[in-house]
Amino acid sequence: MNKHLNIFKTYAKGNRxxxxxxxxxxxxxxxxxxxxxxFHEVLxxxxxxxxxxxxxxxxxxxxxxxQIEIQKQTSKIEEFDKVxxxxxxxxxxxxxxxxxxxxxxxxxxxxxxxxxDILIVIEAKRDNxxxxxxxxxxxxxxxxxxxxxxxxxxxxxxxxxxxxxxLMAITVKVASFEKTTGNSNRFLTDFIQxxxxxxxxxxxxxxxxxxKNISRNAIYRRVESALTEFCNxxxxxxxxxxxDRLGTTFSKGWANELLFKIDADSGDLVIEIYPGNTxxxxxxxxxxxxxxxxxxNINDDLYTTRKCYHIKIMGQxxxxxxxxxxxxxxxxxxxxxxxxxxxxRVKRANWGExxxxxxxxxxxxxxxxxxxxxxxxxxxxxxFNISFGYQISFRIPFQKLRLLDVNHNDITPLANLIESIxxxxxxxxxxxxx
Numbered sequence: 437m438n439k440h441l442n443i444f445k446t447y448a449k450g451n452r453x454x455x456x457x458x459x460x461x462x463x464x465x466x467x468x469x470x471x472x473x474x475f476h477e478v479l480x481x482x483x484x485x486x487x488x489x490x491x492x493x494x495x496x497x498x499x500x501x502x503q504i505e506i507q508k509q510t511s512k513i514e515e516f517d518k519v520x521x522x523x524x525x526x527x528x529x530x531x532x533x534x535x536x537x538x539x540x541x542x543x544x545x546x547x548x549x550x551x552x553d554i555l556i557v558i559e560a561k562r563d564n565x566x567x568x569x570x571x572x573x574x575x576x577x578x579x580x581x582x583x584x585x586x587x588x589x590x591x592x593x594x595x596x597x598x599x600x601x602x603l604m605a606i607t608v609k610v611a612s613f614e615k616t617t618g619n620s621n622r623f624l625t626d627f628i629q630x631x632x633x634x635x636x637x638x639x640x641x642x643x644x645x646x647x648k649n650i651s652r653n654a655i656y657r658r659v660e661s662a663l664t665e666f667c668n669x670x671x672x673x674x675x676x677x678x679x680d681r682l683g684t685t686f687s688k689g690w691a692n693e694l695l696f697k698i699d700a701d702s703g704d705l706v707i708e709i710y711p712g713n714t715x716x717x718x719x720x721x722x723x724x725x726x727x728x729x730x731x732x733n734i735n736d737d738l739y740t741t742r743k744c745y746h747i748k749i750m751g752q753x754x755x756x757x758x759x760x761x762x763x764x765x766x767x768x769x770x771x772x773x774x775x776x777x778x779x780x781r782v783k784r785a786n787w788g789e790x791x792x793x794x795x796x797x798x799x800x801x802x803x804x805x806x807x808x809x810x811x812x813x814x815x816x817x818x819x820f821n822i823s824f825g826y827q828i829s830f831r832i833p834f835q836k837l838r839l840l841d842v843n844h845n846d847i848t849p850l851a852n853l854i855e856s857i858x859x860x861x862x863x864x865x866x867x868x869x870x
Contacts, residue, residue: 529597535572645842649703662850703834
């Protein structure tokens with residue numbers, strides 16, 4: 437997800453780390469409000485009392501009043517019968533009743549949920565800070581404002597350690613269920629991306645070193661976390677905003693994205709780039725006869741690249757195309773001369789020239805492959821755009837990934853691998869002119 441398209445991230449060039457705590461709390465509150473299943477699962481976790489939970493929601497005709505609020509002063513909280521004091525931090529909750537922070541003032545609570553006469557107060561931290569003392573003081577002042585002594589109402593107070601890892605396990609499970617049933621919630625998926633961008637280790641991910649090669653989805657999630665970390669550390673590189681492919685923007689004019697896939701059978705990481713995918717990109721490589729290095733050095737290991745050819749035909753959107761290898765050509769088509777003369781916009785009157793060009797250079801049945809007659813000749817189009825592009829790819833074996841990624845809390849080795857791959861494509865893929 438492009439960081440500027442996330443619902444919960446304000447577009448700003450400045451460092452907003454000071455605002456992150458509020459961003460996380462606000463995002464959580466909105467998700468609770470906008471996703472009923474998520475709210476249900478979080479409530480069930482906090483109110484670990486079947487009888488009490490049933491009292492709230494068992495009667496279909498009953499009237500249950502629910503309020504979700506952020507940044508609420510303790511003096512504005514009304515009467516209640518039971519309160520849940522919830523710590524949401526990377527740190528574990530300390531012993532609630534051993535706290536001695538007894539300052540009397542009007543503190544502000546991060547997140548307050550009221551369900552009839554039940555009060556839930558959530559204190560959130562963006563890092564490994566124990567917020568138990570702060571939470572205790574909020575509850576103390578809530579009771580003080582109602583002229584009650586906290587010591588007299590211990591049985592009405594339930595301290596609960598939610599913590600970010602437990603919350604995100606719930607979040608991911610709900611998001612996965614909703615995706616499976618075709619009901620994905622944008623608020624929830626963006627919340628997951630917001631949290632992942634801040635601290636990937638809060639999400640329930642297994643390091644690749646503990647996975648089998650058939651665990652494609654789990655490997656994919658781990659690679660995505662590494663890619664997010666790489667983008668976070670490189671301000672000029674963005675994670676692609678598409679949900680159907682994983683990759684980053686690319687700095688060179690001859691390609692605009694670098695893509696990452698997981699082979700479903702082997703678990704290998706497959707990396708692809710498409711130089712010259714448009715006429716504009718082609719100008720950056722066809723100023724000479726383009727040549728690509730047949731191997732790339734990634735972390736002191738050489739990986740053989742695979743070169744294919746992609747002839748793309750576009751209108752307002754993709755129309756058709758050809759995927760070819762060297763064996764499909766009877767003579768070289770991808771030359772500086774052919775690029776300058778034949779790519780770009782082609783009017784219907786000149787389609788015969790393109791057909792003759794491809795007949796001359798391609799030995800395989802290219803017309804059937806791209807459905808030339810149906811999609812081009814018999815169409816009502818008056819023109820199309822054609823480009824001579826490449827697909828360059830190589831793969832990192834699954835076993836290599838396993839050796840790199842062994843610690844759930846340390847994505848750095850995998851992120852460094854992504855960086856090395858990016859730099860190799862950027863600096864060494866295209867051979868320099870002699």
